[in-house]
Amino acid sequence: MLEIAGPLLDALDSGHRVAVATVTRVLGSAPRTLGTAMAVTEAGTVVGSISGGCVEGEVYALSGEVLADGRCVLTEFGVTDDDAFAAGLSCGGSLEVFVSELAPAGERNALSAGVRSELEAARRGEPAGLAIVVDGPGTGMILPAGAGAAADHDVALDDATARRITAELRALLAAGATATGELACGAREVRVLYVVAAPPPRLLIFGAVDFAAALCDAATLLGYRVTVCDARAVFATPERFPSAHDVVVQWPADYLAATPVDSRTVVCVLTHDEKFDLPLLTVALRLGVGYVGAMGSRRTHERRVGRLTDAGVGPDELARLHSPIGLDLGASTPAETAVSILAEVLAARTGASGAPLARTDGPIHPTRG
Missing domain, CATH: 3.40.50.720 (NAD(P)-binding Rossmann-like Domain)
Incomplete structure (x- = not known):
């Protein structure tokens, strides 16, 4: 998401809702890395890519469904023996992809001030970090690395869990590393994708x-x-x-x-x-x-x-x-x-x-x- 921050903000500032598909897991041989994102606006414009062209058509269709109902989707793409023409990766690996909606202020799934701040930092080429809850309580929530992040979270996440997610995000930001992690939230597990934009080497x-x-x-x-x-x-x-x-x-x-x-x-x-x-x-x-x-x-x-x-x-x-x-x-x-x-x-x-x-x-x- 951070690597397409500029076009993403431009679309939101123009009043468009946007579906963002982010790679949350890579298994085997695949052309893109963890955290790579592709966005589709409600006008049908596509920004970015999450594969070498293997699954973009399927992700485009899925993004339309997310924009229609606002729900998040976590799905996997990979070649199978049962259907060689199914959406998948010709290189033989598989991608897990999380698709969620972002919207202008005042609409459902509106972009928070903290997330906007991180996107603006990434657009300027500065360090930025976002923690995306992809499964479990608070699915679809995005926590920013900046000050006040732990307070800006869904009611499904308790304060202690939000603070732990933010602390891990800030540690990964300091290391310049995108990663995934799991932690307990009450009796359930929360899966989080930590997306980091580090300064160039x-x-x-x-x-x-x-x-x-x-x-x-x-x-x-x-x-x-x-x-x-x-x-x-x-x-x-x-x-x-x-x-x-x-x-x-x-x-x-x-x-x-x-x-x-x-x-x-x-x-x-x-x-x-x-x-x-x-x-x-x-x-x-x-x-x-x-x-x-x-x-x-x-x-x-x-x-x-x-x-x-x-x-x-x-x-x-x-x-x-x-x-x-x-x-x-x-x-x-x-x-x-x-x-x-x-x-x-x-x-x-x-x-x-x-x-x-x-x-x-x-x-x-x-x-x-």
């Missing part, structure tokens, strides 16, 4: 070189917030890196030590200059970032590891270093090298092998949800 590129420009372009397309840092002001200019969000002229190790990072942050060292590389990598390998890669030949890598070891960097820290940077794709140009680097970043983030899919077994998409 950071890609920190050190070295204002041609490879950095290509990496900026490619990483921006993948949704990273890209910073280029170099101590040489003549090279580190916004004009040379138009797709970077920030261009910083500062000693690399000093900048990295002071800038905010998290477990999703990617650090790419492209400088080829030991007076920058060694202190920078010493800092980077001791931070809780998701990926640290350094460009250079195998000979450069061996010399670099020796000097980092002499500087006190331990074996466990050195094991985190991806060097030479990138996957073996036969890349030679800056643009090809950027693809090689980002392919390795993705594989490192997901724990995938990086092997050709034709030579692997099992589902293409990992099990999620």
Whole structure:
């Protein structure tokens, strides 16, 4: 829901009721992730997608029913042997989908002020979180992460349960993770989908070189917030890196030590200059970032590891270093090298092998949800 916040608010502000279909569980191989949403307005306009096109027609029809009577629906889509033409996923997995209605103020299922605030934050690209009760007492209720959320709930949810849901939502928002959970509400269980919109992950590129420009372009397309840092002001200019969000002229190790990072942050060292590389990598390998890669030949890598070891960097820290940077794709140009680097970043983030899919077994998409 949060990834379509802008069009969703536009529709509501135009006076339209909207049915929102949200993925609440993914089993087996499926093309979309937990929390992905699709919306259908009463005028028939569709926003977003919850599959690769496999089930959108069925969800569209179901959304019309929800808009007609205002009731929530929790259903599952997947290929079955009994009916190959039934709505399902051609990739062989299944999706559980929750469809509910949102409406302008004054109508049934009207959008609350707290939920609107979270949607507006998501539209601005800021952190936002919503907890959607998909089964059990309070089904269809949406609790926002913001202040006062626990007080803004259906009478079917007791105050203690609402507060627990909100506390879990805020914890997941801090971690940048969408998830599901179950908790007791009296004698019954409540199933909740926690949908989180986190700030984009950071890609920190050190070295204002041609490879950095290509990496900026490619990483921006993948949704990273890209910073280029170099101590040489003549090279580190916004004009040379138009797709970077920030261009910083500062000693690399000093900048990295002071800038905010998290477990999703990617650090790419492209400088080829030991007076920058060694202190920078010493800092980077001791931070809780998701990926640290350094460009250079195998000979450069061996010399670099020796000097980092002499500087006190331990074996466990050195094991985190991806060097030479990138996957073996036969890349030679800056643009090809950027693809090689980002392919390795993705594989490192997901724990995938990086092997050709034709030579692997099992589902293409990992099990999620």
